[in-house]
Amino acid sequence: MFQNLGFRHLQTLLLFGTMSVVYALRVNLSVAIVVMTDKQSNPDFEEYAWSEHIKGLLLSSFFIGYVIAQIPCGYLSRKCGGKVLLLICLVSCSLLAILTPVCATIGSWQLVLASRILQGIFQGAVFPSVHTILSKWSPVDERALMSSCTYSGCQFGTFVMLASSGVLAASRLGWPSIFYISGTVGLLWAVIFKFFACGSPKECRRLSEREHELIFSHWGNSELQVRRNSMHPPWTSFFKSCPFWALTTVHCTNNWGLWTLLTYMPVYVKNILHMDIEKNALSSALPYFAMWILSFVFTALSLWLNQRKCLSLETSRKLFNTIGHGTPAVTLIALGYMDADHVIAAVALLTVTVGISSASYLGYQINHIDLSPNFAGILMGISNCLANITGIVAPLTVALIVTNEKSVEQWRIIFFLASILYLLGNTVFLIFANFEVQPWNDPTD
Structure with missing residues (x-):
């Protein structure tokens, strides 16, 4: 088994760790803000009397910077290489996380807001x-495997952060330790990533000839590759592409559902299911643990079907995307009728909703590379920019609709809205998506 492992698998492991760290840094405020604004949860530390509007603003502020940076970073990742940008991200976000308690003390919510916007950038x-890195390292037959394993780090980091946050907040170290520890881990991982990661196979001096041929077999001859690298992004072709707009639509609707749950799940669990901070954190983390595990289950199933040639690439992408969006659409409707008398059922539905959505990593999530391996980073930058506008709008929508956090009826509206959007996005993807390399990926003769 291990004799088949190569440097591309080491890069996948390093990218998995990077995604775990950046998502831990991204979600650390979700549990911390519950304790920071509730004196009873941890009476030994300062409480901040922030209104629901301010809390919604803080939870969505990350995406203000995040959205702004997507397209420029997509362009820079192609020009400068993904490794450099990831290192800058790891170091900067880790330092800002460590400084968050200081920001709250000396500048209240305004300085925390500025810090979160910077982290988003x-x-x-x-x-x-x-x-960009995956498009350079992954052979076509291993694209789904490497992408799924890499992006499963999102759920692993989220699970670890949410699960540990409750314990840390309830300990003597208090809520500031949530930021200190996640920031310190981020700095340590940056050192590991610096010494072992390679932005592309060309940077790896110890790459075997066999692995080199396997990776580059789908890239064409060296002359074509040189011409591809010198191409300017065909911006007009991007925005005229119907398959790319289908991909962007499903990306947007997926993010609405996931970020609604991710930012407000601790609030929902506390006010509707009446759990204390430690049980709250564990219940909020469990769905992301399930998502992490199921991402490997779906990947294994995809590989098994591919080896037996049971499904075409198009059918496989659409099948897994439908599983990842259709199931949450159903379970969210049921979740809208749960209350404190149905705690186990509510947690089970939350777990299924988030866990099953990992199937979409084998659907829309890698469609950027299907459409254009040469411009995958830029395409991801564009679609992620538009998709994460929902990261701003969704929490603010929750804050606008849920004026009484103990109202099951108001939360029901939120869950029904997310369900409708899941169905809408998947329908567009099924009708208009494409899974072949587009003509504008290659230079014209």
């Missing part, structure tokens, strides 16, 4: 850079 490089 730096993390804007993550998905375009990772997509």
Whole structure:
């Protein structure tokens, strides 16, 4: 088994760790803000009397910077290489996380808001850079496997952060330790990534001839590759592409559902299911643990079907995307009728909703590379920019609709809205998506 492992698999492991760290840094505020604004949760530390509007603004502020940075970072990832941008992101976001308690003390919510916007700007490089690196390292037959394993780090980092946050907040170290520890881990990982990661196979001096041939077999001859690298992005072709707009649509609807749950799940669990901070954190983390595990289950299933040639690439992408969006659409409707008398059922539905959505990593998530391996990072930058506008709008929508956090009826509206959007996005993807390399990926003769 291990004799088949190569440097491309080491890069996948390093990218998995990077995604874990950046998502831990991204979600650390979701649990911390519950404790920071509730004196009873941890009476030994300062409480901040922030209104629901301010909390919604803080939870969505990350995406203000994140959205702004997507397209520029997509372009830079192709020009400068994904490794450099990921290193800058890791170091900057880790330092800002460590400084968050200080920001809250000396500048209240305004300085925390500024810090989160800056973190969003730096993390804007993550998905375009990772997509750029994957497009260079992954052979066509291993694209789904490497992408799924890499992006499963999102769920692993989220699970670890949410699960540990409750324990840390309830300990003597208090809520500031959530930021200190996640930031320190981020700095340590940056050192590991610096010494072992390679932005492309060309940077890896110890790459075997066999692995080199396997990776570059689908890239064409060296002359074509040189011409591809010198191409300017065909921006007009991007925006005229119907398959790319289908991909962007499903990306947007997927993010609405996931970020609604991710930013407000601790609030929902506390006010509707009436769990204390430690149980709250564990219940909020469990769905992302399930998502992490199921991402490997779906990947194994995809590989098994591919080896037996049971499904075409198009059918496989659409099948897994439908599983990842259709199931949450159903479970969210049921979740809208749960209350404190149905705690186990509610947690189970949350777990299924988030866990099953990992199937979409084998659907729309790698469609950027299908459409254009040469411009995958830029395409991800564009679609992620538009998709994460929902990261701003969704939490603010929740804050606007849920004026009473203990109202099951108001939360029901939120869940029904996310369900409708899941179905809408998947329908567009099924009808208009394409899975062949587009003509504008290559230079014209």
